[in-house]
Amino acid sequence: MGSQSHEHYSELALEHFRNPRNVGEIKDAGGVACKEHPACGDRLKIWVRLDQDENVEVKFRASACVGTVAAASAATTMAEGIPAADVLVKVTEQSLSDLFGGFPPGKSHCPKLVATVLHDAVSAARKAQGKDSR
Ligand code: FES
Numbered sequence: 001m002g003s004q005s006h007e008h009y010s011e012l013a014l015e016h017f018r019n020p021r022n023v024g025e026i027k028d029a030g031g032v033a034c035k036e037h038p039a040c041g042d043r044l045k046i047w048v049r050l051d052q053d054e055n056v057e058v059k060f061r062a063s064a065c066v067g068t069v070a071a072a073s074a075a076t077t078m079a080e081g082i083p084a085a086d087v088l089v090k091v092t093e094q095s096l097s098d099l100f101g102g103f104p105p106g107k108s109h110c111p112k113l114v115a116t117v118l119h120d121a122v123s124a125a126r127k128a129q130g131k132d133s134r
Pocket of ligand 1: 113
């Protein structure tokens, strides 16, 4: 479990942390991905379901630091309802970092963890629909 310090986070990041969007699970998800960061032990799991037009529905659960919970909330908000291929391009470590005006020192791996798990879940869902995203 990472530090719960609120120092150095933007107001937007703290707002997402205090009121995270898209928390939960999707029972018939096409793709699920889960990762534990080896250094801090923070865990993130993301469920993705695609409709017939490949638009994304997404939920997450996290046992993680402020930055990862906030980034997962923002990332799922950005991904929800847009095509899976767009998620892979638009919701990235960089776009999450930009959205929050950067992350505090030592926390740069948090948006990377979120982007990695989200992309893995989206790619798994696309593969399950017979479309390889890579
Ligand atoms: Fe490790 Fe945030 S401190 S994921």
